[in-house]
Amino acid sequence: MSNQITGRLAAIGQTVQIPSKTGGNPFLKREFLLDATTHDPYTGERSQYENIVPLEVSGEKCAELDRFQVGDIITVSFALQGREWTNQDGQVKRMVSIRCYKLEARKPVQQQQTVQSVQQPIPQPAPAYQPFPPQVDSNGNPKDDLPF
Numbered sequence: 622m623s624n625q626i627t628g629r630l631a632a633i634g635q636t637v638q639i640p641s642k643t644g645g646n647p648f649l650k651r652e653f654l655l656d657a658t659t660h661d662p663y664t665g666e667r668s669q670y671e672n673i674v675p676l677e678v679s680g681e682k683c684a685e686l687d688r689f690q691v692g693d694i695i696t697v698s699f700a701l702q703g704r705e706w707t708n709q710d711g712q713v714k715r716m717v718s719i720r721c722y723k724l725e726a727r728k729p730v731q732q733q734q735t736v737q738s739v740q741q742p743i744p745q746p747a748p749a750y751q752p753f754p755p756q757v758d759s760n761g762n763p764k765d766d767l768p769f
Contacts, residue, residue, distance in 0.1 A: 627696040627727060628657035631673055636683045651683040652676065655697060678721045685724055698723035 631654040638647040657672045676697060678686060689695060699721045707713055 624699050624701065625696055626655065626657050626674065626699070627694065628655040628672075628674070630654070630689055630691050630693050630695060631656040633686055633689065633691060648679065649683050650677050650679045651686055653678075653686060655695070674719070676719050676721050678724070682721065682724070689724070689726065694727040696725045696727055697721050698725075 633654075634652040636649055636651045638649055640647050653676055655674045655676055657674055658670070659668045659672065660666065661668070676699065699719050701717060702720050703715060703717045705713060705715050
C-alpha cells in the first residue's frame with residue numbers, strides 16, 4: 622500500500638553526510654518541510670490548524686529535491702520506517718521516520734482548471750422541454766396526449 626501526501630514545499634534543507642561506522646560510503650539524507658494544511662473546498666479558506674510535516678529523502682533521492690523550489694506543490698510517496706535500540710542507560714528507545722521514495726510535481730490549481738476547460742466537450746443544445754406550468758384544459762386537468 623502506498624502512502625501519499627500532497628502539499629506546498631515550505632523549506633528544503635541541505636544534504637547531510639553521515640559517516641559510515643565501517644569506513645564505507647557515507648549515508649546521505651536531506652530533510653524538507655511540506656505544508657499539507659487543508660483548505661475548505663467551498664470557500665478556499667485555509668484551515669486554522671497547520672499541518673507542516675517534516676520529511677526526508679536519502680541516498681540518490683537527495684539530488685532530486687534540487688529540481689523543486691520552495692512554494693512548489695508536490696505529491697510525495699513515502700514509507701513509514703521504525704527501529705528500536707537500547708541507549709547507554711539500558712532504556713529501550715523507538716524511533717519512526719518517514720522515508721520518501723517518490724517526488725512528483727503538481728500543477729497549480731489555476732493551470733489544472735485551464736487544461737480541464739480546454740478538454741471539455743462542446744455543449745449540445747438543450748432538448749425541448751414541456752412548458753412550466755403545464756397547459757391545462759377547461760376542467761383544470763393537465764393536457765397531454767397519453768392514452769392512459
